[in-house]
Amino acid sequence: MGTDNGYLITLEGGEGGGKTTQIVRLRDSLTKAGKDVVVLREPGGTVISEQIREVVLSAKNVGIAFTTEVLLFQAARAQIYREIVLPSMEAGKVVIIDRSRDSSVVYQGMVRGFGKDLIEQLNDISTKNTYPNLTLLLDVEVETGLKRRESAGAMNRLDMEATDFHNKVRTAYLELAKADNSGRWQIIDAAKSIDEVEQDIWKIVSGKTGI
């Protein structure tokens, strides 16, 4: 990989699993433990990738072609990996990303039918064959997730999809996590309280990183 010193953690899952809240807490704990931590989100995380994010997620762009969407997520990913993720890992930092390659596998590849293998090929190009060391799947029932999301504020274009879509997303994530044999996936019960989820995550991360 050429990124041997760093450690890449991704958080994945459907809407309302609390990824953002947990990332802040995880960053704080890792920083307290003396780690140099970089927090990013996809799509986004760099000036160029945030511009791409605006195009791909804007509620105005209902007319976006599916292939355009697929490639824009990959374009944002290619940029963030080259500009920040890979250099940070080479510098020995812990990089945490709110969604990365597995979001494309699930949303575009599995649920919307672009094909898992094709997406993985694109992911390999975008990430220069980089896989996370650890992927935390924050799993929560769709109804609970959407309710949390609604009360948290604005819904974006993809949030507005039907409940059936969100159920497929959840099923696809669980399928992906369970089929994995690299050991990088950890399924977290995100229906628990924020504090409990934080503790569950910290147990895993501290164990894996040897903190």
Ligand code: TYD
């Ligand atoms: P965001 O508002 O960041 O949602 P969340 O808080 O749920 O992470 O929006 C990201 C949306 O983009 C989310 O609906 C998932 C979707 N997405 C994809 O479909 N493919 C991708 O490759 C990525 C990174 C995100």
